[in-house]
Amino acid sequence: MLLTVPVTDANTDAASPPPGATPDLPADVVNLTYEEARDELVQVVARLEAGSEPLEASLALWERGEALAARCQQWLDGARQRLAAAQASSTGLAGSGDGAEDDA
Template sequence: MTDRPVEELTFEEALAELEGVVTRLERGDVALDDSIALYERGAKLRKRCQDKLAEAEEKVSKITVGDGGQPAGTTPFDAG
């Protein structure tokens, strides 16, 4: 767990820290007070990740949806 404010973390940083929080809580070897603090931090990290994903989705929507809500300028996805 870092001391950096959650609001300053990138999506990737928040997700990695959230995974660490979940791992520590699942192990069950953390004192009760520490578990509560971890849970609270985890809740903030989860919200940060959700907010960043929603922000990215909105940006992509603006790029790919034209006037009137019709798709504009899209090309098929090629994972190859």
């Protein structure tokens, strides 16, 4: 089954997974845009790599990083689905011609 997402303004949550697809993510992470999640993930990784946090704080950061990475992946998967749908639609339109496109 191909999930189609309507094309909307770039500032909306169009590439976001459907409701209910994010049961394991905290609500504040689910509401982040791709860029917000990515930027926060970069900060989390930098703090973990610095190694200056106590164990409990490091574990909390790691869990937050996992949630942020999952949200980024959801955004990327949604974008990939939109591109595939657009390509399939485009291919369907191109395939209805005289076949000259196939010779290129």
